[in-house]
Amino acid sequence: MRNLRAAIRMVLFVTSTLGIYGVWFVLRIFIPNKIYWRQVIFAAWTSAFTRISKMTIEVVGSPPNPPFFLVTNHLSYTDMAAIRAVVKGVFVAKAEVETWPLAGESAATWARSSSTAKPPRHSACR
Numbered sequence: 001m002r003n004l005r006a007a008i009r010m011v012l013f014v015t016s017t018l019g020i021y022g023v024w025f026v027l028r029i030f031i032p033n034k035i036y037w038r039q040v041i042f043a044a045w046t047s048a049f050t051r052i053s054k055m056t057i058e059v060v061g062s063p064p065n066p067p068f069f070l071v072t073n074h075l076s077y078t079d080m081a082a083i084r085a086v087v088k089g090v091f092v093a094k095a096e097v098e099t100w101p102l103a104g105e106s107a108a109t110w111a112r113s114s115s116t117a118k119p120p121r122h123s124a125c126r
Helices: 002-027 034-052 077-086 095-099 104-111 121-125
Strands: none
Touching: 002 034, 034 077
């Protein structure tokens, strides 16, 4: 019975991920504000993931109100969904996220910054 529940959850997870990802790839052609809608779709995916996995999230304290800058060192793929379920904000990923096995491309899609151009190194020193 336990294996059956795990299989059902895996099918639901894959189906919801492919469905949400498919909707994004079709809609991104037509929508003007891609950054906003990418975050809306990412929030929908994390909500689906946390519900399907029956994730229990315990929050100690209160989440910060925007605007804020939160830096985390998450330990697994599930941490992104847990953090996004609690903290409403924009995710930015470093370039090497795309090299992660399995989830790298999708994680990079949702957390990609608006510009692929790198700022000059000297601008950080000002």
